[in-house]
Amino acid sequence: MIEPVTRAERVRKGSSQRRVQEKENLQQAIMDAAGELLLEQGYSGFSLRQVAERIGYSATTIYLYFKDKDELVFSLIDEAWDRFGRELEQAAASTTNPIEQLRAIGHAYFNFGLNNAVYYQLMFMQRSDFLFCPKPDEELPRIASFVVLTNAVQAGIEAGVLKPGDVQAYSLTAWSLVHGLVSLWISMPQLISESVVRGSIDTILDVAIGGLLQQQGSAIS
Amino acid sequence: MIEPVTRAERVRKGSSQRRVQEKENLQQAIMDAAGELLLEQGYSGFSLRQVAERIGYSATTIYLYFKDKDELVFSLIDEAWDRFGRELEQAAASTTNPIEQLRAIGHAYFNFGLNNAVYYQLMFMQRSDFLFCPKPDEELPRIASFVVLTNAVQAGIEAGVLKPGDVQAYSLTAWSLVHGLVSLWISMPQLISESVVRGSIDTILDVAIGGLLQQQGSAIS
Amino acid sequence: MIEPVTRAERVRKGSSQRRVQEKENLQQAIMDAAGELLLEQGYSGFSLRQVAERIGYSATTIYLYFKDKDELVFSLIDEAWDRFGRELEQAAASTTNPIEQLRAIGHAYFNFGLNNAVYYQLMFMQRSDFLFCPKPDEELPRIASFVVLTNAVQAGIEAGVLKPGDVQAYSLTAWSLVHGLVSLWISMPQLISESVVRGSIDTILDVAIGGLLQQQGSAIS
Amino acid sequence: MIEPVTRAERVRKGSSQRRVQEKENLQQAIMDAAGELLLEQGYSGFSLRQVAERIGYSATTIYLYFKDKDELVFSLIDEAWDRFGRELEQAAASTTNPIEQLRAIGHAYFNFGLNNAVYYQLMFMQRSDFLFCPKPDEELPRIASFVVLTNAVQAGIEAGVLKPGDVQAYSLTAWSLVHGLVSLWISMPQLISESVVRGSIDTILDVAIGGLLQQQGSAIS
């Protein structure tokens, strides 16, 4: 009896639900269009006007959903980081063997980069300034998510499978290598086909991890 | 607050300062100014008008020496490649020991990147499309210069000091690693100070070469 | 750098803060917020959207209380005129001596201007067009309130303490002088500090009234 | 013989002369159009686009002659100050009698304001911030021109015709009065017709000067 009974009330409720959903839809639609545009035009040729055009709304409308251009870009990056961070964590959680963990993290990183080239570019190459500015309600900047990597390296050293050394330096080395490959491919897709890159991942991880191993050979075994 | 200088006036001012000394080689003067501007403003905030202003010539004049903006950028990149290629070759020529050679090449690459961040960025990150378009009167695109790297890897494998394997894949691995570090630093100078990067070079090369070695340990010895 | 707050979010925030307390008199709340905003941003940087944001209502809501922007501004001015007129009348009523009356009116005028710079500016400098358009249900435009001044001048002449002459011209002279000082101070606060202005009031009134006196000296005595 | 003889040379010379002149013409044309527009639309509704439209050039062209909107406005004000300053000085130079001088200056001030309402408004009411920022190549800000007024007051006091007192305060009083009348008329032309204002000038100056006189009566005689 306390449920909304009148038809009018039910209609109103449905309407407001649809509203919310549509609103989210438009916000998401803007972000999707922005993603497409970034893919096609690159970051420098990316304008709010074109985004608006693409979704069939006036340019002004975008400002109803995003404070300004930067906020739209930030949202794109943020969304990507959510996925990225999740994938890294899943990879890290997939095993307790430090070496396996490093390899899994490396794979996850690679895969994210290859499957989300536009966003990877945004996150690490074009707007890396956002890496260091935390979201309004959060404490840590996004870059802090990299702790999964340093943790794995630390564990490897403590377990005695990696050569003793500076955790930060080792992590940086590992990051450099994977970032290097991903970004080379993104910047110069003509150079190496995606399939070649995907095929190189294991070799490269072998080399990287091999270079850090206490005892050579175990990485490849 | 008010600095009532028309662009025309600013040009005129730059004019009287620079004109005489550089008249003979205006083309080079343009490129130099462009380089400075890139350094100060970055690639996205780089405009022909400002270049012209800086050298004290009219914007139109630039078109007498370069077909359009792209051609000027291409020339900058080209000039940088001349230096870059030369430095790599010198490094390669400094020794016949393949391992030493790889290390030397790696160092040369790093140094170029750190000392010419603006140009490195242009060459490998922002306008890498130019890597594959040869100069009008030449056959090979610039990317071909990387033969020094593949040669060294090849020699290492043949000499039995590197593990047998695909030369291209090994070279790509090596390149990824050095590019990764350089480009990380360029994109995120907040992350790692230049001095830290310079200090990391040897470690990183050790790991990379160590990962490729037939017998572990010899890289560091 | 990044403050990812959509306008909608900002509105919602303001909303929860203010809503309750002001709900009953939204019209007044709008006007108060508008006044604050005028003070902070000046007339040119004064927008309905910001007013709405400030009170935590949607911009549309303002249109329920005011036909358009102009009507809101008109209301502000009108409210100010109520205070202004009342203060002038009180001053006029404070004494029956015409000279004293003129002096009191002058003081009241000055004080209003200095204490309500934003409104004074609106009333007499930026939107003086409103001075001559009466409120919908009234006959006389606001400017008619100045009758207190002309009355005082008239009384002074009739009492023989002011030189005989045209009442309108004398009134205009007096008004010019006080308006001149107030508006100079409002337009160029750098020129004369508020304290200097406040200190000059008496001197200036002396001169003005002295210039109108039948017998010199009595104004200062 | 050393004169340019060839027809070509003469043509070229004429051409370059015409060029310069045309350039100045366009600059002046922009300023004239801006003045008109200000008169019609007021300062707040004054846009570069409309100025451009009015002279039949693209909006971009204005930027060839003025760095930005502010510089155009500054130029307008500056030009007006040249005329204004000159007229004040001429008035001051027209007599050596301090009282006459004050009256002449007052008249000149009034006349300038009435004949150049748009510019007066700009100078003293809308962009009075410019009063305090000197031109790039000059030391004193425009406001310094008011020295003619303080000089006259000073002379009057020293000659014993004005009551002893603070020169700055007296000058401010005088300025307030004339500014008051001019700005009242500019803000509310409906209030007093131009002819009435012109007719009031003498009365007002009489009162002002009368209020400052040592011995009453002499101002009017």
Next chain:
DNA sequence: TATGAATGAGTATTCATTCAT
């Protein structure tokens, strides 16, 4: 009563480029 969604018109400014000279 209140609002969310949307927009068209407008702003200043910058840029690469062209053309006649």
Next chain:
DNA sequence: AATGAATGAATACTCATTCAT
């Protein structure tokens, strides 16, 4: 060889206002 003049297209952003609900 060099330039002055000019422009069209673009950009981010803001605002007052409307309409359906």
